Amino acid sequence: MQIQTPDIGVDKATVADILVKVGDTIAVDDSIVLLESDKASVEVPSTVAGVVKSILVQQGDEVTEGAVLIELETEAQTAAATEVAAPQAQVDAAPKQDAEPVVAAAPSSATSTTAQEVDVQVPDIGVEKAVVGEILVQVGDAIDVDQSIIVVESDKATVEVPSTVSGTVTAIQINTGDTVKEGVVILKVKTAAAAVTQVETPQVASAEAAAVPVNAATASAPQTAASAQVEVAVPDLGVDKATVAEILVQVGDTVAADQSLIVVESDKATVEVPSTTAGVIQAIHVELGQSVAQGNALVTIVTAGAAAPAAVAAAQVASAPSASPAVSAASTAQTTTVAASAHTNVDKLSKAQNEANAKVYAGPAVRKLARELGVVLADVNATGPHARVLKEDLKAYVKARLTAPQTAPVAATTQQVTGLPKLPDFSAFGGVEEKGLTRLQQVSIPQLSLNNYIPQVTQFDLADITELEAWRSELKANFKKEGVSLTILAFIAKAVAHLLKDEPYFAAHLADDQKSVLLRKEIHMGIAVATPDGLTVPVLRNPDQKSIKQIAIELGELSQKARDKKLSPKDLQGANFTITSLGSIGGTAFTPLVNWPQVAILGISPATMQPVWNGEGFDPRLMLPLSLSYDHRVINGADAARFTHKLTQLLADIRSLLL
Secondary structure (H helix, E strand, C coil): CEEECCCCCCCCEEEEEECCCCCCEECCCCEEEEEECCCCEEEEECCCCEEEEEECCCCCCEECCCCEEEEEECHHHHHHHHHHHHHHHHHHHCCCCCHHHHHHHHHHHHHHHHCCEEEEECCCCCCCCEEEEEECCCCCCEECCCCEEEEEECCCCEEEEECCCCEEEEEECCCCCCEECCCCEEEEEEEHHHHHHHHHHHHCCCHHHHHHHHHHHHHHHHHHHHCCEEEEECCCCCCCCEEEEEECCCCCCEECCCCEEEEEECCCCEEEEECCCCEEEEEECCCCCCEECCCCEEEEEEEHHHHHHHHHHHHHHHHCCCCHHHHHHHHHHHHHHHHHHHHHCCCCCCHHHHHHHHCCCECHHHHHHHHHHCCCHHHCCCCCHHHCECHHHHHHHHHHHHHCCCCCCHHHHHCCCCCCCCCCCCHHHCCCCCCCCCHHHHHHHHHHHHHHHCCEEEEEEEEECHHHHHHHHHHHHHHHHCCCCCCHHHHHHHHHHHHHHHCHHHHCEECCCCCCEECCCCCEEEECEEECCEEECCEEECHHHCCHHHHHHHHHHHHHHHHCCCCCHHHHCCCCEEEEECCCCCCCCCCCCCCCCCCEEEEECCCEEEEEECCCCEEEEEEEEEEEEEECCCCCHHHHHHHHHHHHHHHHCHHHHHC
């Protein structure tokens, strides 16, 4: 059993200390190594109990997620080794009277060696821990690769865990209600290869001939355990839904870890979703234009180790031609039966309804019944523990619907999404030419519509940036030599971040009950960036803790990533204030829309030279128009005026930031 590096939140970490040595007996959750990164030090725990067989890393090594740290010999492996050794010792000790007894003993030894028990473990299910909700198999059941064996439940989802091997269940190591995590042993399975060898062994005429299938079966067991079908799902995009804009791979393509698979678009950005593993694309579960949410399956990837068992299985079939027709026929019959049963289960729900059902806490059997009955689980009253929908709840809901009086949902279907009436016919006025919006513009409409529910007001002001612009002009030549573009936006972001420390309500959120305000402990500033497909808003992290040079560098990087469609979901999440600038496009002022759930946004228009009265005459001054839009439920007009006035003072004399 190998213990691997888990997801530690960084790309790489250094082995700072090895906390065990070869021969040590360790328990589940015992720390085995200490890893260090530039962010933190983390002790990696063991996922199973056993004896340390070998240590595969050294102090100072750099490791990534999935790197093997140590190799353990578990109790099950020790017991299996003892069982194999005992019959072999009996064979060696038996008196060799003639040739026939030796031949009879050899098949017995071969059968024992081949009958290996493989541990089926909890895979990476996307959360640290989950609860066993249902066990779908029993001891003695024959199972296939990818057959669901248990259901685990977390606060995010209900997941069916498939078997990585085929064979017969010999032991179940967990119980319903147990809390499990990645690497915990679920079942012990006697592999299918072992059963085939037991049938074939009596037909072997000599001990030498028997050695061939034994070795093949023994080799296939670890390879089968190493095979895996990995389902790549939609990560956290920071929004409820996004649309599949482009599919970058095809079935049969070989992909590397972190290679982009699809492009999804939301109202905030266009994001490329990377593969979590290397392998071959087995299936693609989405289509262009489909709406997806976090957790929805995108593609299924067969990892590199999965090809080996197929080759071994093919070799075994070839070595036993007499058994091939029967096995093939049985396999074909089973496949046909499964396919037929799949077609009989009619799915009466739309894709959107199935996506909604995926978010509801329910078991696989309930979900299947809901699909067949056409029930949206969100409408069902859940009576199970932790608001889990039970079969009884589903049946009660269907019974209530069948006995309830019918209502005609005509009004709901004819109502427009925007709430506006349908367009008139323009054919009498020269006709129209229809041109589609970009995908980013289309998915932006629901988010922009939320602004209809915000009582928004805009406060205008002018900032004198004459001295600031002169100082920027002096600095930008040296910055340019270092490859840094020093724009006025870097200074404005720094000034606003400084001001938000004194005016926290402008970076807050109105609570759902509208009876309190949620004050954020950190400042994360959205910066609107114009791209060919539309406007996107990447997030500048903690600008109050960074220098103007650091801010300028990060602004350049975020803008480039936005234009190249390389923004990750994390780049778009968590903003509590936004700045949007017209740059050199033109205009004198505008009213930017507050981006819910934020309560304020600052608009910057192009600066112009204007005559300013100094008490005796007019001076030419470079004036920067400011437009502060705010949610009037949280911010009063006087507060907004005070905010913009303070900001003009900071920009007029940036040195005050040092006080």
